[in-house]
Amino acid sequence: MQEELITSTHNLRWGCVESRIESKRLLYGRFAISPFEKGQANTVGIAMRRSLPGGIEGSSITSARFGFGGVEHEYYAIAGVRESIHDILINLKEIILRSDSHEAQKAYISAVGPKKVTAGDVIVPSCVEVIDTAQPTATPNTPISSDIELTIERGRGYCARDFGRNKRDGDFAIDAAFAPTRNANYSIHSFGSENYANEILFVEIWTDGSITPEEALYEASQNLIDSSIPLLHSGEGEKGYDVGDKTSSITPQPFQSISIPVAIEEVTKDVAFRHILIDRLEPPARAYNCLKEVEVHTIADLLDYGEDDLVRIKNLGRKSVEQVLESLKKRFAVNLRG
Incomplete structure (x- = not known):
């Protein structure tokens, strides 16, 4: 079955037909994949559309500890700072990060006013990168020291904050939007003769700048492949193979990667440019x-x-x-x- 799967995809070609940088926080890419037999493009498009928004890992600030004394709740007004604790937490949530580590990381803000504190003032470890350094954070109006300790974690999708994590005064959990994919869409176009028509799948991806649309497409595809591996062995060993059963006698075999050339066929270009x-x-x-x-x-x-x-x-x-x-x-x- 594995050999049949690899053979059936040998003729697929994919490529980026359009890309642009809207801003540091928004990248766009449009990809064409062809040729599919009738009906196959919709199956792949639906799977990609569902995998792209919530299935890709990203990094986000998940908690903040304020060095100001006496901070009891998130609506606390700090003397000499324009924003409340709640406003600062919202600003921290909007900071876009790229982390190469799967471990939780610590970052710090230590600035003395008066000044406009931005994401560029965040001191991060070498494995973390701040994508948009202009993102506002806080605005101390007096010579006050703004000391904030941040926790950065990796995850998928959206994670609502756990209020139970506020164990100490000045320690606040933050809703984490890990997903680096802002939006994804797909469309299908047919070409060829009426009796033997093929399909081209166009996938549009918008990311937040922490990854490129091409990286998002690759990771979403890899996630779908990983999810399908157990199905290649559905006829082996015991009936009803359980993916989560660590004691199963079935050992998944390494999945052979499929090499898909970057250049797309001329017919794909023609159809893409017509739209x-x-x-x-x-x-x-x-x-x-x-x-x-x-x-x-x-x-x-x-x-x-x-x-x-x-x-x-x-x-x-x-x-x-x-x-x-x-x-x-x-x-x-x-x-x-x-």
Whole structure:
């Protein structure tokens, strides 16, 4: 069965057809995977859509201990600090981190006002990286020392805080949003003849910047593969194999990794470009209006033109053409013919 699985996926090609950096806190990637037989793309798309948001590990601040004396509850107002404890906890929750350690880590904030304390003031161990250092944390207005001890942990999904962890004055648990995937979506497009149609699966992924969309796609795929390993041995040994049964006589065999080339087939590119609007190039208003006038609505429409053809479009101009060509090359690694 394992050999059949590997053989059936040899012809799959995948690649990133679009990627962009919205901000430090938002990365976007669009991937094409093909060819699937009819119905298979939807099965894979649903599985990926469910695995991406909650199945990928991330890092988050899970507790904070304040060095201010007499802090009894989260709505406590600190003298000389603009924010309450509650406001500071909300700001700490918004700090995006990338950690290479599976162990809990300690981080610290030690700043003297007056100043605006940001995520860049957090002192983290070498295995932890702060993604957006501009995230506000607190604003002491007087020469007061802001000392906060933070706990950083790894996990999946969303973990509501445990109020029982507030064991000492000034020690507060924080709701942890571990998931680095902000959103995921998929769409399916058919190609080929009416009697023998194949499908292309497009997967869109938005991440918080702690991982790239490509890393998210890889980890979600690996999670699905790991979940399927016991099924490869469902006909061996005892009936009703239990994944959680440590004493089972069935020993899972190593799952042979499948090498999928990065380059996608030309037909996949063609279909992908037919569904990407020229808005993604973020052209100047003049260029956008001129292209719309000649019925250029998608990247595929634009690729029907050469550079000389664009120059001849009324009111477009050489400078606008250069901007369009530069954006096309930067975002999709495509050059128009001369």
